[in-house]
Amino acid sequence: MKCRFLPVVLALTPLLIASSARARDALYAVSSRGMTAVAVGDSGRILHSPEAPHKVWLASTQPFPFAIRAITTGASDYVAVGDGGKLLRSTDGNGILWQARSSRAGGKDLFGVAHVGDRLVAVGDSGVIVRSASQSMDNWSAMEGVPTPKRLRAVAGETGFTVVVGDSGTILWSIAGGAIWTAASSVGTHEDLYGVVEGPGSRFWAVGAAGTVLRSLPNASDWELLDTGVSGNLHAIACGYTSSGPLVAVGDGGTILYSNGGLFWSAVDSPTDQNLHGVAYTGGGPGGGFVAVGEENTILWSALGVVWEAAVVPVRKTTWGSIRGLWGSSRSSR
Secondary structure, three states: OOHHHHHHHHHHHHHOOOOOOHHHOOEEEEEEOOOOEEEEEHHHOEEEEOOOOOOEOEEOOOOOOOOEEEEEEOOOOEEEEEHHHEEEEEOOOOOOOOEEEEOOOOOOOEEEEEEEOOEEEEEEHHHOEEEOOOOOOOOOEEOOOOOOOOOEEEEEEOOOEEEEEEHHHOEEEEEOOOOOOEEOOEOOOOOOEEEEEEOHHHOEEEEEHHHOEEEEOOOOOEEEEEOOOOOOOEEEEEEEEEOOEEEEEEEHHHOEEEEOOOOOOEEOOOOOOOOEEEEEEOOOOOOOOEEEEEOOOOEEEEOOOOOOEEOEEEEOOOOOOOOOOEEEEOOOOO
């Protein structure tokens, strides 16, 4: 943390009103382009961290009137999706200025988005899958013949297989985010699935309700259920993109699971008991690591995914729905 931020934190912390419903807004997702990172959440909230390590966060002054559920990053932009099929894009490199676009999702809520090759794919309610003709975010179209009416929660994949997960153990796959989607032939669970990531060996890992962690076989159609030792919901998963991972999953009650390779999982100490909804890998360079986000303005940072600490996060006044530049540290340790 830069020393110049400390006087601001100390001077303005007494002005915060802890009972504010606004101060309890959840952050649902986070994404990073290495040196910058962006978190999104309730009531159109967007936070950005301008430098690594991502321990200090700033509030965007451009709020939107809907919950933002997911975010992804490409070579030159951030893209976020949310309630009502809303799509947002930022090309300033820092996630500060955003433009709204139409997703062609028919007003259905969107819960997941990912860059897939030269396209973007977003998923949501009632089995909706939309994709762009290119990363310019123009010419979006809804996929026809999606083999499920279930809510779809997350999407992952690059140029090979693309995988979508959702409620009641739903897993769909396609080749490079194509127009044809196929239901996985063997899943091994009926629990709701909330997050998915591509990891070591070009396999996919999915997480969900009741401590569920699944690992795909190389074909993306057959999956195996792994033992995690936890029973709470797991909401998101990230991979460190080395030959063995590491992989980090987060969930209810501040749960953080770690795996080196993705087969065996163990819980690590968490500095919060708030539900965690999102996690991202920020790169292996100086200041790189993992960032996790959740309820009550919680943002956590870890260099390796094992030892975690709370970040400095802005919160809002009770009397105004837009984001104010008041500062306070995130929730203290349990």
